[in-house]
Amino acid sequence: MTELGAVAWPPAPIRTERLVLRASEARDRATFIELFTSPEVNTYLGGSRPREECERKLPETPERRPGLFAIELDGAMIGTVELNRRDAEHRSHVRPDVGEAELGYLLLPKAWGHGYAAEACAAALDWFADGLPDEPVVLYTQTANGRSMRLAATLGFTEVERFQAWGAEQWMGVRLPVTPPA
Numbered sequence: 001m002t003e004l005g006a007v008a009w010p011p012a013p014i015r016t017e018r019l020v021l022r023a024s025e026a027r028d029r030a031t032f033i034e035l036f037t038s039p040e041v042n043t044y045l046g047g048s049r050p051r052e053e054c055e056r057k058l059p060e061t062p063e064r065r066p067g068l069f070a071i072e073l074d075g076a077m078i079g080t081v082e083l084n085r086r087d088a089e090h091r092s093h094v095r096p097d098v099g100e101a102e103l104g105y106l107l108l109p110k111a112w113g114h115g116y117a118a119e120a121c122a123a124a125l126d127w128f129a130d131g132l133p134d135e136p137v138v139l140y141t142q143t144a145n146g147r148s149m150r151l152a153a154t155l156g157f158t159e160v161e162r163f164q165a166w167g168a169e170q171w172m173g174v175r176l177p178v179t180p181p182a
Helices: 026-037 051-057 116-131 146-154
Strands: 019-022 068-073 076-085 101-107 137-142 158-165 168-175
Touching: 019 116, 026 051, 026 076, 068 116, 076 116, 101 116, 116 146, 137 146, 146 168
Parallel strands: 101 137
Antiparallel strands: 019 068, 068 076, 076 101, 137 168, 158 168
16 A cells, blocks of 8 residues: 555544544454455455465454554454555546545444444544545445445445446445535
8 A cells, every 4th residue: 555645644543433443453363354254244345365364364463554444343343444545557537646545444244234334434534534635535336235335325425437347347436525615
């Protein structure tokens, strides 16, 4: 991942009504492995990874990088939310010069259906907008992923394009910066 620019990392933990967003820690390793190996979590992401491979390759403190938050509920990690700068190979026409920030998230199936994804993503987007207020954010999902499509709308993403990739129809949305009235 490239630098997110003016956004300081790691920030102090971000607290929402029910969640804490924080940098990952060694105690999160088992949850990362569960996220990466879960067939349900990875249904629209190309499939799960083999558990043995994740156990072998995942470092003691997994995925500790700018923009990646562990989502914590009642002291336990239930997922991740991240804002990741797209590389030159995967840039869209929204910000082809520098690559836009992309929102991504994964939650354990037991955390689905409670509004945690919306709460965590909204908090991460607010954090990002505080540091980089003029930056748009993109989100990609398969159109077949109804939950992600609804979440994108809830978070204020609007459709930019649909395209075929990885054997399925994909959706790209953008959330433009909110410009205060002059």
